[in-house]
Amino acid sequence: MKAVTYTRHGGPEVLSLTERDVPEPGAGEVRVRVVVSAVNPTDWKSRRGPGELAGPAVPNQDGAGVVDAVGSGVTDFAPGDRVWVLLAAAHSPASGTAQEYLVLPAERLVRLPASVGFDEGAGFAVPALTAHRALTVAEDGPARLAPGALAGRTVLVTGGAGAVGNAAVQLARWAGATVITTVSTEAKAALARAAGAQHVVLYTSADAAAEIKAIAPEGVDVIVEVAAGVNAGLHAEVLRTRGTVAVYGDDRGTGSLTLEFGRNLWLNSRYQFLVLYTVGLDRLRAGAEDVTAALLDGSLRLGEDRGLPVHRFALADTAQAHEASENGVTGKILIDVTPA
Template sequence: MKAVVYSRHGGPEVLSLTERDVPEPGPGEVRVRVVVSAVNPTDWKARTGLVLADAPDIPETVPNQDGAGVVDAVGPDVTGYAVGDRVWLILAAAYGPDAGTAQEYAVLPVEKLAPLPDGVGFDEGAGFGIPALTAHRALTVGEDGPSRLAPGALEGKTVLVSGGAGAVGNAAIQLARWAGAVVVTTVSNDAKAALAEAAGAHHVLRYPDAQLGSRIREIAPEGVDLVVEVAASVNAELNLEVLRTRGTIAIYGDDRGTGMLSLEFMANVSLNVRYQYLVLYTVGVDKLLAGAEDVNAALADGGLRLGEDRGVPVHRFPLADTAEAHRAVENGVTGKVLIDVSPAS
């Protein structure tokens, strides 16, 4: 089978296309024929060594966490999946160096799989893995808020999404809108504003703007209930300005920041602010599977979709050009980068 691998950390040039044996599933494992792989920032960061900066020499590794495809074989003791089932994958590459989705066949444990709903394409299954699960987690950690998403779950809530044209920001807008929230988002330019509006944001505001806090307060006079935050240190003061009492700031990034977050004690304690940091790798299997169920419900309901008409331009690459796909994400391309691995049928 064809697979893309790297055996040292570095730029996209360390990725190469090779031939490997088709792996066999063991007990509790499933072999998936990967149709579409997706590239996320975590994938190029792992490839460069930013995720494990002090790691020793690495084994030959197949990159990419997200993907979707068809169950090709099941190992002993596997229940719930059968050959021919359409699935999407949850943090595939975290299972081991041979498990990434930039290959024609991947072997994974059953808890790394989620069924792909009828009528939902492989593109959505691959493209909304990490972004949608991250957004789901951010939207379900709020003080006084729901732990699961469904239509009406966020009714009466106002959600502020920082960076609404990014992959997680887009998923957060779509999921929050589907769950009934009033969605406010911030973007840096008109092109990104158009994407955030297409995603379904009710209010799209530009930054930088010295009056941004007051503009948000005009929309939400009592303050926003939840902030989905990609730029924690940059937006620390703004978030306190616009957050309601017992509001929550769900942090998944520090874009444009310093890596250090300084908090004013009295301002935070008087509001009873909840800060929830989040990363999917350590959130727990139960949270991931619950998130996958809700994401599937949104996909099946049409509340979550890829495409420029939903604020997610798609950029496609063949498997042989995985290095270029990684380079595009590393250079900050807006939208979703997908890799065509094998035919859909």
């Protein structure tokens, strides 16, 4: 089978198309024929290192495909089932999705409804699960998402044209929230509106805090934050009492976060940092159930008409796909691995 691998950390040039044996599933494992693989920033950051590689690694956490074979003891899946995967490359260096077949424990697979495309199954895993976590960490908010779960609440999504931001906008609207988002350009504003944001603020040309406060005079309930350091001052200005800042990124930041003690003290503000790798499989699976429900009823979709343009690459061009992600292309990067 064809697989993209790397044997040392570095830039996209370390990725190469190779031939590998088709892996056999062991007890409790499932072999999946990958139809679509997706690229996220976490994939090229892992490829760049640091750390040591014990052997050839296959990149990419996200993918969707068809069950090809099951190991002993597997009863939840059968050959022919359509699935998407949970953090494939985190399971082992050889289990990334940039290959024609991969083997994973059955608990890392999620059923993909027949009405949902492989593109959505691959494209919304890491971004939507991150967004789901961000929208469910407030102490007085819902632990799960469903229609009406965020009714009466106002959510601020910074960077609403990014993949996580897009998923957060779509999921928050599905759950009934009023959504405000900040973006840098008019083109990105159009994408955020296409995703469903009712209010879009251009932080590059406006007093973002004043505009947000005019929209939400009592403050926003949850901030889904991609740029924690540069937006720290904004949080205290627009957050409601007992509001939550769910932090998943520090874009344009320094790696350190400085907060104004007094204002956050009196707000009883809550900062929740989040990353999927250590959140626990139980929470990943709970989030996956809600994400699948949103996919099933059409409330979560890819495409420019939903604010997330798609950029396609062949498996042999995985290095170019990674390079596009590193260069900050707006939209979702997908890799066609095998025919649907």
